[in-house]
Amino acid sequence: MAAHSSCATRSSRRSRALACALLLGAGALAPRALGAADNAAPSLPPGVPAADKARIDQVLAKATISARVEIDPYPLRVDVVDYLLDHPEFATQVTRALKLARYRIWRTTDGLNVDDGWGVTGIITPLYGNNGLRVIYARGRYEQSVLPDIHGQAVILLRYAGGPSPNGRPSLATSMEVFAQLDSALISSLAGSIAKTKATSEARHVLRMFSRLSTHLDLRADEVLADLARRPEISKTELEGFRRVLGR
Secondary structure (H helix, E strand, O other): OHHHHHHHHHHHHHHHHHHHHHHHHHOOOOOOOOOOOOOOOOOOOOOOOHHHHHHHHHHHHHOOEEEEEEEEEEOOOHHHHHHHHHOHHHHHHHHHHOOOOOOEEEEEOOEEEEEOOOOEEEEEEEEEEEOOEEEEEEEEEEOOOOOOOEEEEEEEEEEEEEEEOOOOOEEEEEEEEEEEEEOOHHHHHHHHHHHHHHHHHHHHHHHHHHHHHHHHHHHHHHHHHHHHHOOOOOOHHHHHHHHHHHOO
16 A cells, blocks of 8 residues: 555656646747847857858747856867867867766767767867867757757857966866757747757857866876876877967
């Protein structure tokens, strides 16, 4: 009898959770089309190739979810960020080794695969990178436990600029914008707010990951490099390149 009551309680909790999610999806979770109150669609630099610009414009035109995040400047040089962004597989090897994030990026015939370790998987395609701006196209899905998986595509803009901090040391200001289009109108109605919350948290997590990495490098660069050199999964060639950028 107690076992039956326990099962009934668990079933009731699951039912209430699902009902709550569906009710929220019918109202508060319904996304709105981008408008004046939301992030305006960004203007792209003239260096973006025409074919890539067409793909970006298609996502921006149909995007129903946008997010913008920036964090306080932190002590990291622009050339260090450039190196990590130019070597994304190596960058995630470093951040995983330092336990800064669970991201994995690896290359296959499909392109650059990404797994954030918390339910988001997909393929990312860097489209543009120059003068402190990176434009990335992404297609993937977000696996959930209650609602159906969210599938979609997004355009991500990472902006960064260096300058002196109040103490005269190098400082980096960073921001990230995400414009997403979900594949299903039904899922867009049910889970639009969930997707926006996830996009915002992912963007903030990426920027904070760079900030935490800057702290490690600022306080113990030689120790970090020595630790990375002992790890078999770290690319030795890219580690040497990273060492040269750091001036070590």
